[in-house]
Amino acid sequence: MTLAQVPSQMTAVVLDSYSGVEGLRVEQHPVPKPGKDEVLVKVAASPINPSDLAYLAGQYGFKNPPPVIPGGEGSGTVVAVGPGMMGRYFLGKRVACLSQGTGSGSWAEYVVVSAKGGALPLDQSVSLEQGAMSFVNPLTAYAFLEITKKGGHKTIVLTAAASALGQMVNRLGRSEGVQIINVVRREAQVDLLKQQGATVVLNSNEADFDQKLRDVCHQTEAHLAFDAVAGSMTRQLLDALPQNSKVTVYSCLSREAVQAGADHIIFEGKAVEGFWLGPWMTGKNIIQILLMWRRAQKLMAKELKSEIRARYPFQDAKKAVQEYQNQMTGGKILLRPNQ
Numbered sequence: 212m213t214l215a216q217v218p219s220q221m222t223a224v225v226l227d228s229y230s231g232v233e234g235l236r237v238e239q240h241p242v243p244k245p246g247k248d249e250v251l252v253k254v255a256a257s258p259i260n261p262s263d264l265a266y267l268a269g270q271y272g273f274k275n276p277p278p279v280i281p282g283g284e285g286s287g288t289v290v291a292v293g294p295g296m297m298g299r300y301f302l303g304k305r306v307a308c309l310s311q312g313t314g315s316g317s318w319a320e321y322v323v324v325s326a327k328g329g330a331l332p333l334d335q336s337v338s339l340e341q342g343a344m345s346f347v348n349p350l351t352a353y354a355f356l357e358i359t360k361k362g363g364h365k366t367i368v369l370t371a372a373a374s375a376l377g378q379m380v381n382r383l384g385r386s387e388g389v390q391i392i393n394v395v396r397r398e399a400q401v402d403l404l405k406q407q408g409a410t411v412v413l414n415s416n417e418a419d420f421d422q423k424l425r426d427v428c429h430q431t432e433a434h435l436a437f438d439a440v441a442g443s444m445t446r447q448l449l450d451a452l453p454q455n456s457k458v459t460v461y462s463c464l465s466r467e468a469v470q471a472g473a474d475h476i477i478f479e480g481k482a483v484e485g486f487w488l489g490p491w492m493t494g495k496n497i498i499q500i501l502l503m504w505r506r507a508q509k510l511m512a513k514e515l516k517s518e519i520r521a522r523y524p525f526q527d528a529k530k531a532v533q534e535y536q537n538q539m540t541g542g543k544i545l546l547r548p549n550q
């Protein structure tokens with residue numbers, strides 16, 4: 212079932228080999244057709260996320276045989292649906308879409324996603340640009356706060372805290388009475404978070420970082436850290452946290468293996484575990500997901516808002532990815548169709 216005239220060809224960003232930005236080119240590509248319980252979304256915007264960079268380098272949680280169209284999330288309007296009741300519900304609706312794992316992503320004028328979890332309706336108060344960033348980071352911020360509260364934690368440590376996600380966790384944490392010990396790697400990031408109201412922000416490149424982190428973790432009795440950096444940062448967190456604490460590694464920005472000492476896990480009762488949004492969400496039923504989605508949509512104007520630094524047409528994807536790689540803090544870069 213098709214709502215409007217859908218062309219046969221589209222502009223798409225294509226990755227020829229898992230070699231990072233060098234593997235990217237832009238080409239005319241056949242518009243994909245939705246299958247059973249799938250929808251075709253006319254893409255309005257799609258961000259460049261750290262997970263996209265990892266995917267381009269072949270270092271993400273899934274890999275499809277190249278050539279592939281990257282782009283993990285985006286937004287747009289459903290213009291065609293395949294057979295099945297689920298798809299029909301979405302026809303004509305503005306949606307946020309998640310295309311991770313399919314090999315046919317949202318850095319293109321059209322994307323096919325599953326009607327069962329790959330598309331969710333946007334609240335009328337949410338713009339298509341904010342909607343393009345409403346899946347990955349907002350729901351992860353939501354998850355972190357839920358895990359924190361369920362575990363009875365009043366204070367958490369957060370690394371790479373000046374990220375878009377980090378800023379969301381800070382705003383959400385403040386509104387829910389959870390204290391955040393922020394760890395960043397540059398002084399400008401300390402200033403950024405403090406200007407936004409954060410009270411504890413430590414720079415991991417300062418000489419006395421380890422001592423300061425240990426002191427504040429013990430003073431506040433922080434027993435949970437969310438770590439996006441991995442490598443030696445995980446060990447520093449394990450060193451700093453009191454006995455019986457946990458480090459939840461949710462990314463690997465350092466591209467280094469997680470470090471932990473045998474003493475941490477044997478004698479100090481400390482643990483390291485992973486977090487990935489997809490499997491976390493599959494632990495929820497459809498009602499829980501819809502309630503979480505509705506609540507997150509209402510928070511998109513403030514707590515879960517993403518700043519936008521720049522917008523590029525798909526044709527300039529290579530330049531956009533390079534610009535993002537050079538500096539990630541300071542707002543998202545959106546890829547969009549030519550308008």
Ligand SMILES: NC(=O)c1ccc[n+]([C@@H]2O[C@H](COP(=O)([O-])OP(=O)(O)OC[C@H]3O[C@@H](n4cnc5c(N)ncnc54)[C@H](OP(=O)(O)O)[C@@H]3O)[C@@H](O)[C@H]2O)c1
Pocket residue numbers: 260261262347348351371372373374375376377396397439440461462463464465466486487488489537538539540541542
């Ligand atoms: N596991 C999951 O399900 C899940 C879901 C959502 C997000 N995430 C992860 O959450 C993190 C934040 O995502 P985002 O979209 O909010 O990112 P973002 O806004 O693009 O910002 C990335 C941040 O990471 C910092 N950074 C990059 N490399 C670093 C390193 N080696 N050491 C310390 N800091 C580093 C950047 O600082 P500079 O400006 O100094 O480069 C920047 O502040 C990412 O790692 C992402 O993969 C994971």
